[in-house]
Amino acid sequence: MAGRMSAAARLRALLVVQVLSRVGNVVTTVAVPFLVLARGGSATDVGIAAFVATVPIVLGGPFGGVLVERIGFVRSSVTSDVVSGATLLAIPVLAWTVGLPTWVLLALVFAGGLFDAPGESARRVLLPGLAEAAGIPIERAVGHFEASARLSVLLGAPLGGLLVAAVGPLPALACTAGAFGVAAVVAGTTLRGVGVTSTRADEAGTAPSGYWRDIVEGFRFCVRDPLFRLVVSLVLVTNLLDAARSTLVPLYAAERLGGAQSLGFVTGAFGGAAFLGSVLFGYVAHRLPRRIPFVVCFVVTGGPSLVVPALGLGLPWVLAASVVSGFAAGALNPILGAVELERIPEHMRARVFGLLGAGAWAGIPVGGLLAGVAADGVGIAPTFAVVAACYTVVTLAPLAGGSWRLMERRSGGAPPSGPERSVPDAAA
Numbered sequence: 001m002a003g004r005m006s007a008a009a010r011l012r013a014l015l016v017v018q019v020l021s022r023v024g025n026v027v028t029t030v031a032v033p034f035l036v037l038a039r040g041g042s043a044t045d046v047g048i049a050a051f052v053a054t055v056p057i058v059l060g061g062p063f064g065g066v067l068v069e070r071i072g073f074v075r076s077s078v079t080s081d082v083v084s085g086a087t088l089l090a091i092p093v094l095a096w097t098v099g100l101p102t103w104v105l106l107a108l109v110f111a112g113g114l115f116d117a118p119g120e121s122a123r124r125v126l127l128p129g130l131a132e133a134a135g136i137p138i139e140r141a142v143g144h145f146e147a148s149a150r151l152s153v154l155l156g157a158p159l160g161g162l163l164v165a166a167v168g169p170l171p172a173l174a175c176t177a178g179a180f181g182v183a184a185v186v187a188g189t190t191l192r193g194v195g196v197t198s199t200r201a202d203e204a205g206t207a208p209s210g211y212w213r214d215i216v217e218g219f220r221f222c223v224r225d226p227l228f229r230l231v232v233s234l235v236l237v238t239n240l241l242d243a244a245r246s247t248l249v250p251l252y253a254a255e256r257l258g259g260a261q262s263l264g265f266v267t268g269a270f271g272g273a274a275f276l277g278s279v280l281f282g283y284v285a286h287r288l289p290r291r292i293p294f295v296v297c298f299v300v301t302g303g304p305s306l307v308v309p310a311l312g313l314g315l316p317w318v319l320a321a322s323v324v325s326g327f328a329a330g331a332l333n334p335i336l337g338a339v340e341l342e343r344i345p346e347h348m349r350a351r352v353f354g355l356l357g358a359g360a361w362a363g364i365p366v367g368g369l370l371a372g373v374a375a376d377g378v379g380i381a382p383t384f385a386v387v388a389a390c391y392t393v394v395t396l397a398p399l400a401g402g403s404w405r406l407m408e409r410r411s412g413g414a415p416p417s418g419p420e421r422s423v424p425d426a427a428a
Contacts, residue, residue, distance in 0.1 A: 014130060
């Protein structure tokens with residue numbers, strides 16, 4: 001079947017796999033907390049489960065990226081979804097049969113999450129080859145890939161809520177395991193033979209090195225690249241601030257907007273606008289410079305959605321701000337994704353994607369905690385104001401120039417594939 005498909009059809013299949021896998025993850029994040037509560041757990045227990053579900057994303061990216069490069073990208077995507085589906089299915093099966101101790105539940109949640117990041121890294125590595133074969137600009141392909149992630153949230157969050165309400169958390173998890181299974185089947189049947197066929201030895205002209213040496217090599221690449229040092233620092237801080245916003249918005253909804261229903265409207269407005277922004281920006285990104293649109297969209301992503309609640313305004317204003325900020329947010333990942341694909345040597349992409357993702361996620365647990373403490377101490381609106389000010393200052397950083405100018409397209413085409421490619425420092 002795969003051999004008869006066009007490159008464009010395979011690209012669409014890749015996006016379908018990404019949506020199915022991501023929907024499974026989103027539904028899981030909705031169902032697991034309700035399962036913990038249904039078993040008599042407290043809010044602290046829910047927090048522990050959330051922590052256990054987040055940590056493997058940070059660990060699985062850098063440590064799984066090297067394995068992805070060794071076993072193959074399509075095979076890694078399939079394996080990731082099979083493992084995620086199997087661990088998820090094991091939760092209701094054990095609960096309905098021999099019993100499900102809390103430590104077993106947490107272990108299964110951890111194991112399933114550990115393979116999510118490597119699977120997504122594998123699919124991301126497959127993207128540029130399929131886009132080139134289909135004659136699609138890389139910015140547009142990345143925009144569609146990021147839009148698929150946004151779409152997964154739009155589909156997965158309400159689907160998870162409906163499943164939990166209709167059949168309960170355990171049957172909901174059993175159904176969700178099926179989404180991972182379908183993703184594995186689609187990838188295995190439509191993407192077989194697609195991808196980066198060169199191994200590390202092929203690219204570098206040497207025998208493959210050891211596992212830990214490859215991880216160190218990827219880490220060294222991230223540290224030595226002058227642009228990626230800046231990108232990771234920026235995204236780490238903004239993700240910390242976004243996590244703070246994610247903690248503050250439910251509190252503001254409960255205090256000023258009328259409760260959970262308003263929170264759903266606000267979240268849906270942001271997510272829908274971000275999905276639309278990713279799709280539309282993908283069609284024009286290859287015609288635009290990168291750094292200035294990146295700064296403008298980043299500032300708008302934080303500004304309105306933070307300033308409006310800082311001013312204590314009502315639901316119509318919050319919804320309008322969420323639409324504006326969400327639409328701008330849709331352009332950010334397509335820009336960064338295209339830059340990453342251009343600058344990272346092909347044979348190192350999986351491990352470097354994992355390392356960059358881990359660095360970007362590192363501040364998220366801290367942001368939510370700090371926001372909760374600040375809201376109790378000085379109030380919700382003042383905390384929003386502080387977060388808005390910090391967000392604006394930080395996201396203006398690329399205007400300083402220097403190595404940020406390396407975001408722009410290379411005139412000479414793709415980057416060299418060797419592990420020691422040098423990156424010239426940009427002029428100040």
